Each structure stands twice: as structure tokens, then as C-alpha cells.
Amino acid sequence: MVDPIEVQDILSQVGSLLDSGETAEAIRILQELHPADSSEILYELSPEYQSLVLRQMEDEQAADMLEEMDEEEMAEVVQSLSVGELADILDEMEPDMAADLLGEFSDEQTAALLEEMEESDDVAPLLAYPEDTAGGIMNTPRHMLRRQMSAAQAMSFLREHYADEHDLYYLYVLDRHRRLVGIVSLRALVLALPEQTLDQIMDRDVLTVKPDTDQEEVARLLARYNLLALPVVDEEDHLLGLVSVDDVVDVLEEEATEDIYRLAQVGEDSEIFSPLSRSIRNRLPWLTINMGTAFLSSSVVALFEGTIAQVAILAALMPIVAAQGGNAGNQSMTIVVRSLALGEIELSDAWRVLRHELGIGILQGLFLGLLVGVVAYLWIGNPILGVVIGAAMVGNLTIAALMGVLVPITLSRLGVDPALASSVFVTATTDVVGFALFLGLATYFLAWLV
Amino acid sequence: MVDPIEVQDILSQVGSLLDSGETAEAIRILQELHPADSSEILYELSPEYQSLVLRQMEDEQAADMLEEMDEEEMAEVVQSLSVGELADILDEMEPDMAADLLGEFSDEQTAALLEEMEESDDVAPLLAYPEDTAGGIMNTPRHMLRRQMSAAQAMSFLREHYADEHDLYYLYVLDRHRRLVGIVSLRALVLALPEQTLDQIMDRDVLTVKPDTDQEEVARLLARYNLLALPVVDEEDHLLGLVSVDDVVDVLEEEATEDIYRLAQVGEDSEIFSPLSRSIRNRLPWLTINMGTAFLSSSVVALFEGTIAQVAILAALMPIVAAQGGNAGNQSMTIVVRSLALGEIELSDAWRVLRHELGIGILQGLFLGLLVGVVAYLWIGNPILGVVIGAAMVGNLTIAALMGVLVPITLSRLGVDPALASSVFVTATTDVVGFALFLGLATYFLAWLV
Numbered sequence: 001m002v003d004p005i006e007v008q009d010i011l012s013q014v015g016s017l018l019d020s021g022e023t024a025e026a027i028r029i030l031q032e033l034h035p036a037d038s039s040e041i042l043y044e045l046s047p048e049y050q051s052l053v054l055r056q057m058e059d060e061q062a063a064d065m066l067e068e069m070d071e072e073e074m075a076e077v078v079q080s081l082s083v084g085e086l087a088d089i090l091d092e093m094e095p096d097m098a099a100d101l102l103g104e105f106s107d108e109q110t111a112a113l114l115e116e117m118e119e120s121d122d123v124a125p126l127l128a129y130p131e132d133t134a135g136g137i138m139n140t141p142r143h144m145l146r147r148q149m150s151a152a153q154a155m156s157f158l159r160e161h162y163a164d165e166h167d168l169y170y171l172y173v174l175d176r177h178r179r180l181v182g183i184v185s186l187r188a189l190v191l192a193l194p195e196q197t198l199d200q201i202m203d204r205d206v207l208t209v210k211p212d213t214d215q216e217e218v219a220r221l222l223a224r225y226n227l228l229a230l231p232v233v234d235e236e237d238h239l240l241g242l243v244s245v246d247d248v249v250d251v252l253e254e255e256a257t258e259d260i261y262r263l264a265q266v267g268e269d270s271e272i273f274s275p276l277s278r279s280i281r282n283r284l285p286w287l288t289i290n291m292g293t294a295f296l297s298s299s300v301v302a303l304f305e306g307t308i309a310q311v312a313i314l315a316a317l318m319p320i321v322a323a324q325g326g327n328a329g330n331q332s333m334t335i336v337v338r339s340l341a342l343g344e345i346e347l348s349d350a351w352r353v354l355r356h357e358l359g360i361g362i363l364q365g366l367f368l369g370l371l372v373g374v375v376a377y378l379w380i381g382n383p384i385l386g387v388v389i390g391a392a393m394v395g396n397l398t399i400a401a402l403m404g405v406l407v408p409i410t411l412s413r414l415g416v417d418p419a420l421a422s423s424v425f426v427t428a429t430t431d432v433v434g435f436a437l438f439l440g441l442a443t444y445f446l447a448w449l450v
Numbered sequence: 451m452v453d454p455i456e457v458q459d460i461l462s463q464v465g466s467l468l469d470s471g472e473t474a475e476a477i478r479i480l481q482e483l484h485p486a487d488s489s490e491i492l493y494e495l496s497p498e499y500q501s502l503v504l505r506q507m508e509d510e511q512a513a514d515m516l517e518e519m520d521e522e523e524m525a526e527v528v529q530s531l532s533v534g535e536l537a538d539i540l541d542e543m544e545p546d547m548a549a550d551l552l553g554e555f556s557d558e559q560t561a562a563l564l565e566e567m568e569e570s571d572d573v574a575p576l577l578a579y580p581e582d583t584a585g586g587i588m589n590t591p592r593h594m595l596r597r598q599m600s601a602a603q604a605m606s607f608l609r610e611h612y613a614d615e616h617d618l619y620y621l622y623v624l625d626r627h628r629r630l631v632g633i634v635s636l637r638a639l640v641l642a643l644p645e646q647t648l649d650q651i652m653d654r655d656v657l658t659v660k661p662d663t664d665q666e667e668v669a670r671l672l673a674r675y676n677l678l679a680l681p682v683v684d685e686e687d688h689l690l691g692l693v694s695v696d697d698v699v700d701v702l703e704e705e706a707t708e709d710i711y712r713l714a715q716v717g718e719d720s721e722i723f724s725p726l727s728r729s730i731r732n733r734l735p736w737l738t739i740n741m742g743t744a745f746l747s748s749s750v751v752a753l754f755e756g757t758i759a760q761v762a763i764l765a766a767l768m769p770i771v772a773a774q775g776g777n778a779g780n781q782s783m784t785i786v787v788r789s790l791a792l793g794e795i796e797l798s799d800a801w802r803v804l805r806h807e808l809g810i811g812i813l814q815g816l817f818l819g820l821l822v823g824v825v826a827y828l829w830i831g832n833p834i835l836g837v838v839i840g841a842a843m844v845g846n847l848t849i850a851a852l853m854g855v856l857v858p859i860t861l862s863r864l865g866v867d868p869a870l871a872s873s874v875f876v877t878a879t880t881d882v883v884g885f886a887l888f889l890g891l892a893t894y895f896l897a898w899l900v
Contacts (some may be wrong), residue, residue: 008798036674159641168637186636187618191609223703224486226696228678245695246676252699253673256706257788260713264784265777272789272803279810283781287818290777294770295825301766308762315758315765316751319881320744322769327715327740331733334714338707339722348458353722360729368737375745431769 011041018049027056035061039068042077051080054089063092066101071131075104083109087116090123094166096139096247099126126241134218135211137251138232138241139167144174145198147181152194154184167244169228173202179237182206185228208233211240218243219251220343259341262419263334265290286424293428297322300432304439311449313380314442317389321438324368325396325430332357332404333426337418340408347413354405361401362394369393384448392438399433400426461491468499477506485511489518492527501530504539513542516551521581525554533559537566540573544616546589546697549576576691584668585661587701588682588691589617594624595648597631602644604634617694619678623652629687632656635678658683661690668693669701670793709791712869713784715740736874743878747772750882754889761899763830764892767839771888774818775846775880782807782854783876787868790858797863804855811851812844819843834898842888849883850876 010029017026030038030053042050042065054062054077066074066089078086078101090098090113102110102123110127114120122140129135143162145154154171162168171184182202192201208231209218222230222245229244258268267282274282301308301318308315336353339345345353373390377383407425408418442449460479467476480488480503492500492515504512504527516524516539528536528551540548540563552560552573560577564570572590579585593612595604604621612618621634632652642651658681659668672680672695679694708718717732724732751758751768758765786803789795795803823840827833857875858868892899 034675036676155640159643163641168640186640187615190605190618190636190639191613193609223696223699225484226486228695245678245699246673249673249695249699249702252702252706253792256702256710257792260706260710260784260788263710263714264780266781266784270785272785272795273806276806276809276813279806280813283778283810284814284817286781287774287777287814288821291770291774291818291822294773295829298766298770301769302763305762305766308765309759312755312759312762312765313752315762315768316748316755318765319751319769319772319885320741320748323744323877323881324737324741327737328733330714331716331736334710334716335720335722338710342703342707345722356723356726356729359726360733363726363730364734364737367734368741371738372741379745427773431773435769 007037007040010037011044014041015045015049018045018052023052023056027053030065031057031061035064036068039065043069043073047077047080050077054078054081055085059088060092062089067093067097071100071104074101083112083116087113091117091119094139095119095122095126096137096241098123099136100131102127103131129211132215133211134209134213134215134230134232134243135241137215137218137247138211138243141167141172141231141239141242143168143171144178144239145171145184147173147175147197147199147202149198150194151189151192151196151198151201154189154198167229167242169244170242171198171202172231172239172242173198174239178239180206180208180231180233180239183231206231208237209243210234215251216255216341219248219255222248223252255341259337259419262417263337263423265423289424290427293424293431296428297431297435300435301439304435304443307439307443307446310446311442313385314439314449317376317380317385318435318438320372321389321392321396322431322434324372324393325400325434326427328361328364328397329400329404329426329430330423332361332401333408333422336405336408337422340412340418347409350405350409353409354402357401357405358398361397361404365394365397368397382449384445385442388441388445388449389438392434392441395437396430396434400430403429457487457490457494460487461494464491465495465499468495468502473502473506477503480515481507481511485514486518489515493519493523497527497530500527504528504531505535509538510542512539517544517547521550521554524551533562533566537563541567541569544589545569545572545576546587546691548573549586550581552577553581579661582665583661584659584663584665584680584682584693585691587665587668587697588661588693591617591622591681591689591692593618593621594628594689595621595634597623597625597647597649597652599648600644601639601642601646601648601651604639604648617679617692619694620692621648621652622681622689622692623648624689628689630656630658630681630683630689633681656681658687659693660684665701666705666791669698669705672698673702705791709787709869712867713787713873715873739874740877743874743881746878747881747885750885751889754885754893757889757893757896760896761892763835764889764899767826767830767835768885768888770822771839771842771846772881772884774822774843775850775884776877778811778814778847779850779854779876779880780873782811782851783858783872786855786858787872790862790868797859800855800859803859804852807851807855808848811847811854815844815847818847832899834895835892838891838895838899839888842884842891845887846880846884850880853879 014026014029042053102113114124142165143158169186171189172180173182175181182204183206184198184202188201207221207225211232218230229242231239232241232243233239261268261270265286270282369390372393373386376389377386403426408422411418411422464476464479480491492503552563564574592615593608619636621639622630623632625631632654633656634648634652638651657671657675661682668680679692681689682691682693684690711718711720715736720732819840822843823836826839827836853876858872861868861872
């Protein structure tokens, strides 16, 4: 029984073996690990050692390690390999992963690599599909069976021709025009009597997707219906490929990370140790946009310069109203964005969501308005000031709820990912409204405040 | 081939059939759907219709529908069933789901239900484990094979005794003391020669977890090693249960949602249509805490009341410095929190992360400081004011980077989920520091500003 390994320890061990020229021993250690672990170690090695290890290893093992990395990482570790060396490894990779790696190269490099590969027929068709679609994450199914075969025949057929098939979760049953007519799970195959035909045990009600279906939708369908793989077909039901559950787990992680980063206004391809230039490219544009909206709310405050000059304590209190509006708006917005992403609400639920959030916004506004009013009164000693800040709080939290629903739903309706830009609009509004309400009321009641 | 269904349309159809007393027809429609779909419709029906449908349906089909819901939803739809009716349905459910549902009842109700159930032996042991651990999401494996069996024998054994086993991804091979000695994937079984023994084809290097392993860790292990199921064993390697990939997909979704909600300061059991009282319980405490920190930064501003009274435009500019610090700190914090959750960084990487984020913070601070300085100068016409706000911006973005790293890492070291409370500390600091730096510098250079 294996425990999750301590990558750092093994990394330093492998590093010192390579330093002292004991390459064979270093490779032996890597070979004994699961590729998910050895790939992490490979990635941490120096570029020379990466090439050395990939050259000395069996192509199949090198391929297994690369498959555990993302595209950029793969491209990085193979950069010093020759076209011939890399083509040999590509031949051993799963076609979807090989296609992802080829996507990182220039058109000429890709053509040269495909030319050199033996299995390029499985990979080349996949290059046509965008990375984040069903076509981009599918694999080419190699086995295709006919419905007249018996369970026993199917097994011996697979044993003979497809003993190295990784993605073996279901058998795909095609008609003479290579159209998908049904699938048989391995479970059904194992539990079938040897003489039963695939026609008798196959499931005809097959859920399929098109190659241009978004990968997130594919992932949600697999998750929703507890499938191990999902066939990808063209308009005439010809089987093009299949997306399997292990791809989907990665997609769900990736999409959740994307939403989390977008909500925090960070570019979705951020990684903790991205080069400085990429990190800044992923963040600075958002901060600059926010600077614009911040100047907008500044200009609202500037309208009340005269009021503030007379009652300077207003400047100390006004950020409370704006910040609470921002926080409450962010709460509503986040719940709406996540529920849209999970498919828990549709655009047609907008009205129901709005009523619900407005109810929460008004109730929370009343509570926080009362609280801030009382505290401000006790602090500053002026009851009218307490009323002014309390009323502004109620108003701003109501607006916050409104914007927290309307902004993401509107963006979604316009075909923009609501995680991407909602917070800019929500925060800008709650700042402007918060300052304007509070300072506007204060100006109206100025005689009681000075 | 089935398309994802339009739940709303079918819901109204089923609703009107039930209204007009055509229960059998309504049930026929539900039966034809995938349980993932029919369960959604069931959940939307009125309580009387929910009980009616559950009573009229086959127990197995009722069980399939319940299994697609979460615990609270299951408990809600079964509330009017008698102990006997519910026990019959529980008998047909997957043991882990039955245990989750039983967990929603009082101890006396649970005891009564177990008493009435026939399959209580599979379920009762699971009740001991917390819901969010491997023990809480595992199922009891029913088939256990011996290593001397041939592949053909194993298949006919499964066919005979376990034809209704849902979680059939691997065969579990035990020794005479019921300790797990290896597993055989269905793929390996199908591809084996009929006379090969399980001993010859089994994988001995089995990754296992303990029943108290956190569900998130279980999910990450399955995802990392592309497994379809993970055995749960006790200290002596006795097989207790298994966690399968479809549970894990749900866990990953759940944990991502939890992080997203916590980062937005929303309680993690929020749902879009939670009752008002639960929604407010999930949100208002966070807003109240933020009110406290907002008063803290107000009191910092109040220290500079005299300065603001002389140069009221400072009040308009000061939120820009504070807000940009908050945004930048939130970016750093979010990346650190997510990278910790995904296991991309460990606590031991703190120093490296800190240097990286400080570099970004200082560079972004210089850019935004220059920008805000120039714009403020052009707007207000005072170059010293431009220098003051620019310098305050550089300082606050540096502090933001520092806090964006130190706060989540410290919380994590203290055993607190960093997603839970980081943003309170980060925002409070960037507000206080932003106001203090800007107004402090302005006070120092006051002679040039009035």
C-alpha cells in the first residue's frame, strides 16, 4: 500500500544522483513512482536534466509523465528534444494530450512533428477543435464493435486488438455507417452471459455531445448523470471521440479556479509562480479599470466638498456606507454567479432571485442601518447624523442587492461570463450610491449637523 | 439519443396530470426520465404530491430519485412517509446515501427506521463517520473475492451474486483475514484470459485511505491518480468501504463552492433559494464584523479631521488609495488561498510566495502610483497632492501584497480554512494603512496643499 509521496525529498535525492552522474539510478527511482508524482519531480529539474531524463527513459514512460502536466508545462520540459525524439514520445501519448502539446508549437513545428509521428492519424483531426470544447478534450475511440457480437466475442476481440486501450469504460456499438447505435458499460459486459449479444445488453438511450460543446457543459453532464465517458458525435451521429471522467475532474477544477480568479479580478490563467510579467498582465488591467471607477466615485464626493469642509467627520463615516454596500453586493453577486455556473438557476429565474435578494438586502439594511446609526450617534453625539447614516445604509444595501442580481444576470444574457466583470459594476455602483446618499442627506440636514 | 431535458416544461406537465388525478400517467413520465432529472421535478412538487409519487412508485425508483438530492432535500420530500414506507425505500438506496438521509433524523427516528429496514447491516456502520470524511462518503463493498479465482470464475461469481451492484469499478481481492491484498480493474478483468487468476492480474500497489481522511483529500487523490474508486481500510488493512469517482465529482464541486462563498464572506451552506432566515444567518454576521473594521478605519480618518476640514478634497481622494489596496490584496490572497486548496503550494513555500507577491505589489504600486498621481495633479492642479497620493498608493500596494500572503498562510498554519476569514483581515489592513498613509502624508505636506 502506497502513501501519498513526499515529492520534495525524492526531488533532492534524484537531483543529487543526476549531479553525480548516476542517471540510471535516478531514472529507476522515477520509474517506480506514479506518473502523477514523477512528473512533478521532472518539472522541478533543470532544463538539461529534463532532456536527459526524457531521452533515457522509455518513450511510453516519458509520455505518461507528460500527460500529467498542463500544456505550458509539457512544452517547457520538451523544448530541447529533437523533432525525432519528441515525435516518438508523442506517438505514445493519449491523442487528446498529444494534440494539446502540439497546440503549443508553431504551425511549421507541428507539421514537422506530425510528419515524423507514426500515430498522427489519431492526433491530427483533434487539432481542429478549440481546447475548451468537447472536441478539444476528447480522445479518438479505437475500438468499435458491431451489435451482433456476443459478450465473449467482444472480450476476446478487445484482448486481441486493444489490450493497451487506456480509456476503456464503455464499448461503443456502431452500425455499418459507423453511426453510434448504443454503448455497453464494462459492468454490463462483465455481468452478461458469455453468449448474450451486444445488441441485447447495450444501452440505446445514449447521451451524446457535439464537438463544439463547451467543456464545462460536458463536465456537468457527466457529473449529473454519473457517467464514466461521454461520446462525441457529429450531426449524423458518427462517433468522433469520447470524453472520459478523468478529463472531466480536471475540467471541473479548472473551471472552479477560473471562476474564483475572475471573481477576484485576476486573469484566469494565473498561477502562483507565474513569471512576474504574466502575473502583472493578469492583474494590472483590472486594477486600472478599478482606478477609473474609483475616480468616478471621487468626483461624486467632490460635489460635496463644501459640506465636508464644514463637517469633516462626514469624511470618516462615508466609507462605512460605501464599503458595506460593496460587501453586501458582492455576497449577492457571488451567490448568483455560482448558482448560474452550477446550473441551479436559469436566466428565467431572474425575477424570483431578485425578489429574494431584495428581501435579504432590505432586512440586512434595516439591521445594519440601525446599528451604524446608533454607534455613530454614540460616537459623534449627534442624533441627526445617526439618522442620516442609518438611512443611507438602508438605501445602499437595497441598491447592492439589486445590482448583485441584475449585473451578473445581464452579463450572462449578453453572453459574457458573469464571473468576469460583475464586481467592477457592483462595486462602482455601491460606492457612488453610498457616497451620494450619505453626503446628499447630510447636505440636506446640514443645519442640524454643524 | 437524449438531449438534456427542459425540466420546467415537464414539471408543469406532471403537475397538471397530478391535478387532474392522472397519477399513473404522471408517474410513467417520471419513470422515463433519468433520476437526475426526475428528482428535480419531484423536489418542485407540493408536499402532498411528493408523498403521493413516492408511495406509488417502485421503491427502487423512488430510491434512485432520492439519491440525486442532497441530505436536506431528501429529508424534505420524505417527511410525510411512514416509517415502514421510508424503510422500504432506504433498503433500495446506496448505503452511503441512506446513511446521509438517516443523519437528518433524530436518534429515535433513526433507530426506528433501522429496526424496520432489511439492509440495515450495510448502513448502520456508516452512521458512525462524519459526513465530510472518507467514512462519510464511502459505500460498503459487497463483493469480495479471493486471489485463487480465475477471471472467468470471478465473472460468473459476480453475475450470480452481485448483478445489481452499482459501484462496480474494481474487484477487491481479500486474504483469509479479510485484509485487502489487491484490486482488479474491470478493464483488466475484461482483457484477461479467462483462465488467468486474480492473483496474476491484480494490482498490489493499492492506494488506500483511512475512514477519517477528509473528503477533499480523498477527492484530490482520486483526481490526481485518475482512479475510479478508492478503498477505505482500517489500521490493519481490513476493507471497510470504497469511495467512487461519482461521489468525488460532487465533493470537488461542493468544496469549490465552499471556497467561493467563504472568499465572498457568505456562509458555505448558502443556496440561492435558502429561506430568508438561513440566508441572513449566512451573511449578516460577516457584514457585522466588517462594520467593526470599517469603524476602525473611520477612527483613523477621524484623527485627521483637522486636515480634512482645511483641504476637503482629500476626502474625495482617500477612498481611491484604500480601495486599490483592498483590490490588490484580494488578488494576492485569492491566488494564495486557491493554490493552498489545490495543493500547488505548501506552507513551506511561504517565503518564495512572499517574495513573488511583493515584487508584483511594488511594480503594480509604482505604475498605479504614477497614474493616480498624474490624474490627481491634472484634476486638482496641485503637484504636491499628486506626489502624496502616488506615494501612499505605492506604500499601500506593498502592504496589500504582504497581507495577501501572510494572512492566509498564518490562518492555514493555525488550522483555520484561509478562505474563511482572510478577506476581513486583508481589507481592514489596507483600509487603515491606505487612509493613514495618505492623510498622514497630506498632513505633513499640508502647507503646500491649502
